[in-house]
Amino acid sequence: MTITTHIKKLYQAIAATSVSISILAAMTSAASAANFQQFKLSGTFANEPFSTDVDGLISQLAGGSFDGTYVVDVDQLPANDDIVDLESWTINLRNSNNDIVRTLSDLALTDLAEAFIFPELPGFSGDILVFVEDEKISEDNFVTTLLGLNFNSDFTGIGTGNLFEQEDGQLAVGTLLRFEDDFGNGIYVTSVTSELQATPEPVSVSGIAVVAAIGFWMKRRQKTIQSA
Known part of the structure; x- marks a missing residue:
């Protein structure tokens, strides 16, 4: 089956975003402050695919579900006019028996694994949380797995899906x-x-550096006292 117009627009935007994210990651300083929070994600699939092949x-x-977690810098949310990439993620895709049949993860051993939050696109309603993986099956052939989830505009990591009429x-x-x-198929x-997952008080990247520096100083001080 041929991918519908809306899905084509989304995929074209995502393809361009993959390059943009790589460039931005290279330009971002590791010492920049970030407020990482972990969110729980869960949902259900339709009882049958929308495609025949x-x-x-x-x-x-079909009739299955998904669940997992993702981490994002909440200081960058909502996405507004910018694309916000996730720091890490693990999303389990389950069949109707609740067995895991595939996991989308930033640690996946594939040729590409990315996830990000898209601001509202023309033809769509609300912000889109996207997980995408590419698998190389031959020299010139890739298979892409893409999970796109539609939330309300100004999505900040908490909320339920925004119902959207398909073509x-x-x-x-x-x-x-x-x-x-x-050519593709889907469900x-x-x-x-x-929803926000209960975690210890968030620590910024710069905060972690401070904690590490204090720990190093305390170890040196302890050695100095012992040798005195």
């Missing part, structure tokens, strides 16, 4: 896609929730 992963996820008239809060070039996401 489905691959193994898509068919396994076939169905309502969904997101889509999981598997495709090569312009709709029927619900999604993102």
Whole structure:
């Protein structure tokens, strides 16, 4: 099946974003302050794929669910006119028996693994949380797995999915896609929730450096006292 117009626009934007994120990452100083928070993500898939020619992963996820966590610098939210990349993520895709059939992660051994929050795009309603992986299956051929989740505008990591009418008239809060070039298949996401996970008080990157410096100073002081 050919990917619909809205999904094509999203994928084209994501393809451009992949390059932008790499450039921004290279330009960002490691010492810059960041307020990282971890969020829990969970949701459900439709009872059947929206495409007829489905691959193994898509068919396994019919009636299934997903869950996991992601970490983002909340000081960069909401995304507004900028794209905010996630620091880390682990999202488990489960079948209807609750078995994990695939995990999307920043530690994935694939040719590309990225995740970010898109500000509202033309033709879409609200901000989009995206997880994408590319797998090289031959010299010139890649298979892309993309999970796109639609939230309200000014998304700050907490909220439920924003229902969006698809081109076939169905309502969904997101889509999981598997495709090569312009041909792909997928399944709709029927619900999604993102919430702050209870964690220790957040520490900025610069704060971590201060803590490390204090620890180093205390060790040196202790050695000086012992040798005195």
